[in-house]
Amino acid sequence: MAKDRTEPELDRELSDLQPELRWREWMRRIEAVLFASASPVPREDLARIVGQAASVDLLIEDLAADLEGRAFEITQVAGGWMFRTRPVYAPAIRAAADVGDQLLDLNEFDVAILAAIAYHQPITRDGLKDIFGKEISRDLIGRLHAHGLIGTGPRAPRRGAPYTFVTTDAFLAAFGMESLRDLPEPEQLNDAGLAARA
Amino acid sequence: MTFARPDHISALDTLPRMPAWVTSARDETLEDVAFLSGAALNHLHLVLGHAEVPQALLRERLALRAAEACVAFSGRSERAGDLRDAVHLLRPGDLPGPAGETCLAWRRAVERPVSIKALGRALPILELGQIATWLDTGKGAPVTRAAMALEAVLREAPRADEAALVLADAALAQALGWTHLVPLIATGLKRADLRKRGHDLRLACHRAVTASAVEAARLAVDLARLAALLKGVAPKLRAKGARAAVEIFLTQDAVAPSALPLPDRAARRLCDRLVDLGAVSELTGRDTFRLYGV
Numbered sequence: 001m002a003k004d005r006t007e008p009e010l011d012r013e014l015s016d017l018q019p020e021l022r023w024r025e026w027m028r029r030i031e032a033v034l035f036a037s038a039s040p041v042p043r044e045d046l047a048r049i050v051g052q053a054a055s056v057d058l059l060i061e062d063l064a065a066d067l068e069g070r071a072f073e074i075t076q077v078a079g080g081w082m083f084r085t086r087p088v089y090a091p092a093i094r095a096a097a098d099v100g101d102q103l104l105d106l107n108e109f110d111v112a113i114l115a116a117i118a119y120h121q122p123i124t125r126d127g128l129k130d131i132f133g134k135e136i137s138r139d140l141i142g143r144l145h146a147h148g149l150i151g152t153g154p155r156a157p158r159r160g161a162p163y164t165f166v167t168t169d170a171f172l173a174a175f176g177m178e179s180l181r182d183l184p185e186p187e188q189l190n191d192a193g194l195a196a197r198a
Numbered sequence: 199m200t201f202a203r204p205d206h207i208s209a210l211d212t213l214p215r216m217p218a219w220v221t222s223a224r225d226e227t228l229e230d231v232a233f234l235s236g237a238a239l240n241h242l243h244l245v246l247g248h249a250e251v252p253q254a255l256l257r258e259r260l261a262l263r264a265a266e267a268c269v270a271f272s273g274r275s276e277r278a279g280d281l282r283d284a285v286h287l288l289r290p291g292d293l294p295g296p297a298g299e300t301c302l303a304w305r306r307a308v309e310r311p312v313s314i315k316a317l318g319r320a321l322p323i324l325e326l327g328q329i330a331t332w333l334d335t336g337k338g339a340p341v342t343r344a345a346m347a348l349e350a351v352l353r354e355a356p357r358a359d360e361a362a363l364v365l366a367d368a369a370l371a372q373a374l375g376w377t378h379l380v381p382l383i384a385t386g387l388k389r390a391d392l393r394k395r396g397h398d399l400r401l402a403c404h405r406a407v408t409a410s411a412v413e414a415a416r417l418a419v420d421l422a423r424l425a426a427l428l429k430g431v432a433p434k435l436r437a438k439g440a441r442a443a444v445e446i447f448l449t450q451d452a453v454a455p456s457a458l459p460l461p462d463r464a465a466r467r468l469c470d471r472l473v474d475l476g477a478v479s480e481l482t483g484r485d486t487f488r489l490y491g492v
Contacts, residue, residue: 047325055327121295122284122297152292152293153288153292153293153295153298154283154284154285154288154289154292154298155287156287157283157287157484157486159486161287161487163292166294166295180272180274180296181273181357186273
């Protein structure tokens with residue numbers, strides 16, 4: 001245990017409650033944890049707050065059913081779950097709140113670089129240069145890094161063993177993907193005339 | 199340079215050969231494919247029982263093929279060489295990337311004896327309880343059990359095909375009474391097979407197991423021969439630490455000279471010498487960041 005907890009141990013099993021109430025309580029706990037977390041919460045963490053025998057998946061399913069008709073929903077992202085407002089309310093949120101700071105603030109070129117990394121990872125800065133036909137600034141890479149969208153991957157087997165870049169779980173969360181398979185197929189992009197290179 | 203062939207290579211003639219009717223038959227009914235997969239598995243079982251076969255090395259090489267297949271299933275373009283690079287050029291704290299992750303998962307799956315815990319280590323996204331349930335889904339003969347485990351995972355977690363394939367091979371190994379997972383199903387299936395269910399999926403699994411078991415037995419015999427060759431030249435190596443280096447070559451798919459227990463330069467020289475002796479080969483075709491393996 002990293003932290004020295006002074007509060008009493010969390011009662012996971014809740015054996016003094018009726019089965020039905022117990023289940024509701026577990027659902028609420030998961031709801032509370034997801035509400036309090038800004039990043040996806042992995043299964044292990046949720047499993048720690050409910051009974052040993054309880055299935056996190058079933059609890060999540062029931063919770064998702066409860067949220068039917070609300071403005072937010074539970075989504076599975078990058079091996080965990082998080083609350084997210086439903087996409088139809090995006091214009092309302094943007095109109096009402098000053099969310100500029102929270103937005104990733106990426107311009108089109110940043111996103112293009114990010115997409116190239118996603119498809120061709122692990123890829124070096126030189127590899128990106130080959131795709132885009134120009135030098136990719138360290139600033140841009142640094143910005144993506146600072147947002148936690150990319151991380152350093154295995155070294156490239158080239159002179160100087162340069163770093164490669166790979167996308168992170170935060171990248172998946174930011175673009176609402178569960179895994180890299182949710183990226184559009186390269187053929188699809190070709191057909192749409194969007195791919196610079198197959 | 200010529201050298202006398204070591205004697206123990208002749209012992210390899212005792213390794214049983216796969217009967218030709220297993221490999222030549224093309225059959226369509228479940229009864230026939232099941233018969234052939236049984237024959238192929240039994241043959242592989244006998245081959246794996248021989249002490250000459252470098253088991254850990256064989257498993258690691260099959261794991262690489264399985265990872266390559268999984269990466270291809272997921273629509274990515276990395277091949278075996280890229281996967282090796284991803285694993286060997288990964289420094290602590292760096293992310294392996296999608297293909298590297300798949301490769302690491304398979305390597306972890308074959309590294310230790312099959313157990314829920316070992317599989318949980320290979321597939322950290324799954325709950326241990328869930329792994330246990332899926333692993334025990336199947337009933338009946340080994341390939342059927344593996345196919346049922348595969349189907350259960352694919353049905354309940356349609357996107358987790360990598361986990362599904364690992365668990366199917368784990369179920370197969372358990373049903374066959376093997377201590378370690380030997381990747382067979384993943385290497386033999388085609389991408390379209392993963393969308394099949396029930397009878398068709400079972401048929402596909404039998405075909406996959408037949409093809410992979412034949413291939414694995416061939417690889418096992420090859421590796422046994424090469425391992426014998428390597429053991430034969432080992433006494434010629436005078437470098438300090440050469441014995442330990444040979445042990446590493448006998449258990450690992452690919453080795454970077456820097457991973458050998460010798461000083462850098464001595465390690466590179468040892469690798470070059472082993473290549474000259476024909477005991478290992480350079481796997482990447484590069485001048486730098488070379489990887490060597492039996």
